[in-house]
Amino acid sequence: MAGLRVPRNAAAPWRHLDFSLIAATVALASLGIVMIYSATNHKLEQSGIDPYFYVKKQATWIALGAVLMAVVATIDYRRLREFAPVLYGGAVLVLAAVISPVGSNAKGAQAWFQLGPFKFEPSEWAKVVLILCVASYGASHRGELSGRQVLGVLVLAAVPMALIELQPDLGTNLVFMAILMAVLLVAGARPRHIATLTVLGIVGSVAVLQLGVLKQYQVDRLTAFLHPTGDVRGSTYNLHQSVNAIAAGSLTGKGLFKGTQTNLGFVPEQHTDFIFTVVGEELGFAGAITLLALFAIVVWRTWRTAGLARDLFGTLLCVGVLAMFVFQVFENVGMTMGIMPITGIPLPFMSYGGSATIACFVGVGLVLNVHMRRFA
Amino acid sequence: MSLDSPRLRLGVLGVVVASLFAALLARAWYLQVVQAPTARLEANGNRVRTVTIPAPRGRILDRQGRPLVVNQEINAVTVSRAQLSKRSDVLEKLARVLVMPVDELQRKVDDKRFSPYKPVPVAENVPKDKLIYIGEHAADFPGVEGVRLTQRAYPQGNIAAHLLGYVAEINDKELAARKNKGYKAGDEIGKSGIEAAYEDDLRGSPGIEQLEVDARGRVLRTIASKLPSTGHDVKLTVDIDIQKLAEDSLDRGLKAARAANDRERKKHFLAPAGSVVVLDPHDGSVLALASNPTYDPAKFIGGITLADFAALQDPAQGSPLTDRATQGQYAPGSTFKLITSVAALRAGVINPNSSFTDAGCYLIGGSKQRVCNALHESHGPVNVTRALTVSSDVFYYHLGDVFWQTRRQNGETPIQDVAHEFGLGKSSGIPVGGESPGLVSTPETRRKLHDKYPKAYPNGQWFAGDNVNLAIGQGELTVTPLQLANAYAAFANGGTLYEPRVADSVIDADGKPVRTVAPKANGHVDLPPSVRDPIMRGLLGVTSDPRGTAAGAFSGFSQAGFQVAGKTGTAQVVNKQDTALFTCFGPFPDSRYEVTVVMEEAGFGADAAAPVARRILDVLAGHTPKDITVTGIPGD
Structure with missing residues (x-):
């Protein structure tokens, strides 16, 4: 019996690439491009613009994201940890700059820099930086976090979150909170601290809604899902049209590019936050299951990598990325189907948008990184 | 493995994640499978x-x-009013484009005569x-x-x-x-x-x-x-030329009457209104239907103002909207003698030669109640033919009286029955709406009037005097000009009472016929020669006999090849000047035209109405029409 020949460099990282994760990511991004085309080509054509305008841009973002993903995967994540303080400082500076007059304003939020034809949205990048920093901090305490250390994590996160709240961008802060909770949980925070934070989170949300911190339109939008039969032409309009588009898709959908709610522009912000309605209407329940399954693969591979990771930092990195994806998918898809409040959170890999797409690819890059180096 | 290991905590995280995905899946199932049918409907709407x-x-x-x-x-x-209310600057911009004051524009937008459902012109x-400018700048001009x-x-x-x-x-x-x-x-x-x-x-x-x-x-x-x-x-069926002729002749006639003196009342005739009907007795076709005063139908284009609409219905301005030819109800006066004559001849109360001496006045039932000819002139011995030609009231008073005395044999309403046969007392059936029915007075209608208006009609009974009055076309009896024309048309064609026919046919946009409106007979009047001939001779005499009531109006009218039979009428109206009536048909014997002229407060039929008819007939007969003059000289 021939003995198994052990490769010389069995631990070489490139031999342990997670192809399932890459395949699922690519599939999602490709589906995203098709859906963006469906959501935008009519309107663009009517305005006399190239119907592939958004598609071409999004393809560029995906290509850029893929390159960055490779770069992030190549640099050993343990070395990345050394950059954490620098990245944190940089993120805080950029977030401060974006709310200064240097940043650009649209739809009531000061959230990005206009760089020529491109928009650079620092809060999307800040999510990845936060994951890196919180994982780094959490990993330095051997799987047990005292109350004091939990507080330390919170203070660490509070600075960028405060700056983001000034934009204001409630959605991204909710993602931040999800990341914090997940990392704290796995990093070893005590159950009673987790419980306390959860209660604080709930009380905080109610307070924010009740105490007039938000503008009325924000409150209306956030709570619209609680009373869906309200004013159909007013604040619940988005929600009503979105839910209706998805439901009209039925089992197998109206067919690709054949959704009437989609083509006729009844769903607002469809190529960005409401991209799931295109899947729901045109591809039906079958399409929705497929999409959720692809996300499930990404999440499952990330979760699995968290368990396989060589060290706690690797685990926490994966947990942070997982929390980001899961929260964004649940919040975004849930909002289009009327079970979550409407906040501006993009659907990972699917929604049109450069910073968000690239940040998601970087997140996958981190997971690949941890996966590749589980033996090294 | 410790219970508090990262692995366990990852497990907890996994469970949370799995339930979140399960929730999304459940919701998608609920929406896309359970709710899909209603959602599809709504998306379509x-x-x-x-x-x-x-x-x-x-x-x-x-x-x-x-x-x-x-x-x-x-x-x-x-x-669009609804869209405009949101933007106040739109009207100002529009006013600049249209070069008109904003106030005027606002007034037009607020104009109540335009539908609230449609955009306002x-x-x-x-x-x-x-x-094109407005179309290209649609965003600046919402609504x-x-x-x-x-x-x-x-x-x-x-x-x-x-x-x-x-x-x-x-x-x-x-x-x-x-x-x-x-x-x-x-x-x-x-x-x-x-x-x-x-x-x-x-x-x-x-x-x-x-x-x-x-x-x-x-x-x-x-x-x-x-x-x-x-x-x-x-x-x-109307001919523009005849319609114009009728309207023009009527207008001239009314103007001439206004210039004439009412000797009885010592003032000019008011002659505020009148109407002309021209029928084809062969099939009841309406050739002209004129009513004066008239109005400009263009006023209704795009909606009429309330003030204009009120003016069209204002009696002080002659109620121009009223179609007097179909809606005006007038006592027929002597034109009704056709009916009384037919009734008397058919019942055998008289024969064509029965003569009665008209001494100018008549004592009803031999009593002391005396009724007289309009001018108290006596016509001497007259038969039915002569009585029609000279319009002897006394002859017909006598007939009315005789009918009353013989009501056991002839029934209470022999005259009225014939009136009904000629289509009086009920709508002629002309498809144009709003027609008045007129009234053929009977003992029964009198009773009803008394029951309804006891003050205006203190006596609910019918007396010999009422019959006498009825016989010469007075009393509560009223007819519309169209009914009168239609009755004479029936007499002219031998007895067929047609429903007046205004539309000849319906054709589609390419000129192909869709349907033809056939003539419709509404009844038949039995007119044996022994009845019809003596009456016809009498009516022919009206225009041609030197003593015929319309002889003056028709003097110089060449009857050769266009013989005209007619009847004048002068109806008394309480508190008003007399209604002038003239109805005629020709060319006898195969009469193609029935012309009826009724003029309110214009005096005598022979003097005011007959010249209008004569002018129309002149043109129809190919003569040169004469100017119309009204003298105010009494006639019938």
């Missing part, structure tokens, strides 16, 4: 808008196909470049539209205004009655005259367009469309 395209109405043509009512397309600017005959409107137009002006009628916005009552015919609020509908009578033919069927629209209401494509089909044209 979102994108499909149904628009009705009104069909151009058909035209109204005269008997030779000459247009009386047509459609004209105009460029107009309309403003604020400017008409707008130059094309301005329409403002440049459109082509179809409106009624009247190439012949006021001609036959009453007969043609007008169109206006449908009201709630009409809408309720016609909902299943596809009418909607804001639609136009024929309100009177031919426009109303032939509404179903003229209207056409509106087109329906199903449009796919986007979320902003912009039209993307037409899903399905049914083109509107233009309404059918209605070809009338």
Whole structure:
């Protein structure tokens, strides 16, 4: 019996690439491009613009994201940890700059820099930086976090979150909170601290809604899902049209590019936050299951990598990325189907948008990184 | 493995993640499988808008196909009130484009005569470049539209205004009655005259367009469309030339009467109104139907103002909207003697030669109640022929009296029965609406009047005097000019009472006939020669005998080849000057025209009404018409 020949460099990282994760990511991004085309080509054509305008841009973002993903995967994540303080400082500076007059304003939020034809949205990048920093901090305490250390994590996160709240961008802060909770949980925070934070989170949300911190339109939008039969032409309009588009898709959908709610522009912000309605209407329940399954693969591979990771930092990195994806998918898809409040959170890999797409690819890059180096 | 290991905590995280995904899946299932059917319906309703395209109405043509009512397309600017209320600067901008004051524009927008359901036209005959400008800057003018409107137009002006009628916005009552015919609020509908009578033919069927629209209401494509089909044209029996002739002659006659002196009242005749009916006795076709005063139907285009509409109905201004030919009710006076004559001859109360001496006055029932001829002149011994020619009242007083005395044999209402046979006392059936029924007074109608208005009619009984009065066409008896013309037309054609026929045929937009409106006989009057001939001779004598009542009016009228039979009438009206009537037909014996003229407060039939008829007949007979003069000299 021939003995198994052990490769010389069995631990070489490139031999342990997670192809399932890459395949699922690519599939999602490709589906995203098709859906963006469906959501935008009519309107663009009517305005006399190239119907592939958004598609071409999004393809560029995906290509850029893929390159960055490779770069992030190549640099050993343990070395990345050394950059954490620098990245944190940089993120805080950029977030401060974006709310200064240097940043650009649209739809009531000061959230990005206009760089020529491109928009650079620092809060999307800040999510990845936060994951890196919180994982780094959490990993330095051997799987047990005292109350004091939990507080330390919170203070660490509070600075960028405060700056983001000034934009204001409630959605991204909710993602931040999800990341914090997940990392704290796995990093070893005590159950009673987790419980306390959860209660604080709930009380905080109610307070924010009740105490007039938000503008009325924000409150209306956030709570619209609680009373869906309200004013159909007013604040619940988005929600009503979105839910209706998805439901009209039925089992197998109206067919690709054949959704009437989609083509006729009844769903607002469809190529960005409401991209799931295109899947729901045109591809039906079958399409929705497929999409959720692809996300499930990404999440499952990330979760699995968290368990396989060589060290706690690797685990926490994966947990942070997982929390980001899961929260964004649940919040975004849930909002289009009327079970979550409407906040501006993009659907990972699917929604049109450069910073968000690239940040998601970087997140996958981190997971690949941890996966590749589980033996090294 | 410790219970508090990262692995366990990852497990907890995994469970949370799995339940979140499960929740999304469950929700997707609920929406896309359970709720899908209703959602599909709603999504469809979102994108499909149904628009009705009104069909151009058909035209109204005269008997030779000459247009009386047509459609004209105009460029107009309309403003939607609902959309305007949100933006106050739009009117100012629009006023600049249209070069008109903002106040005027605002007044037009607020104009109550326009439908609340439709955009209000604020400017008409707008130059094309301005329409294009507004179209190109649609975003600056929300609710403002440049459109082509179809409106009624009247190439012949006021001609036959009453007969043609007008169109206006449908009201709630009409809408309720016609909902299943596809009418909607804001639609136009024929309100009177031919426009109303032939509404179903003229209207056409509106087109329906199903449009796919986007979320902003912009039209993307037409899903399905049914083109509107233009309404059918209605070809009338009326001849424009005869109609004009009738209207013109009537107008001249009324003016002449106003210039004449009423010797009895020592003032000019008021002659405020009148009407002319020209029928073809062969089939009841209406050749002309004139009513004076008249109005301009163009006032109704695009909606009439309340003030204008009130003026058209104001009695002080002669109620121009009233069609006196079909709606005016007048005592027929001596023109009714045709009926009394037929009744008497048929009942055998007299024979053609029965003579009665007209001494100028008559004592009813041999009593002391004395009734006299209008001028107290005596005609000597007269038979029925002579009595008609010279219009002897006494002869007919006597007949009325005799009928009353012989009511056991002849019944209580022998005269009225014949009147009914001639179509009096009930609508002639002309399809044009609003016709008055007139009244043939009987002991029964008297009783009813008394029961209803005990003060105005203190006595509910019918006496010999009432019969005497009835015999010469007075009392409560009333007829419309159309009924009178129709009765004489029936006599002229040998006894067939036709329903007056105004439309000859309905033809489609390509000129192909859709249907022909056949003549319709409503009854038959039994007129054996022994009855008809002596009466006919009497009526012929009216215009041709030197002592005929209309001999003066017809002096110089060449009867060769165009013999005219007629009857004058002068009806007394309480507190008013006399109504002048004249009804005639010719050329005898195969009469093609029946002409009836009725003029309110114009004096004597022979003096005021007969010259109008004569002028019409002059033209119809190919003579040169004479000027009309009214002398005020008493006649009948």
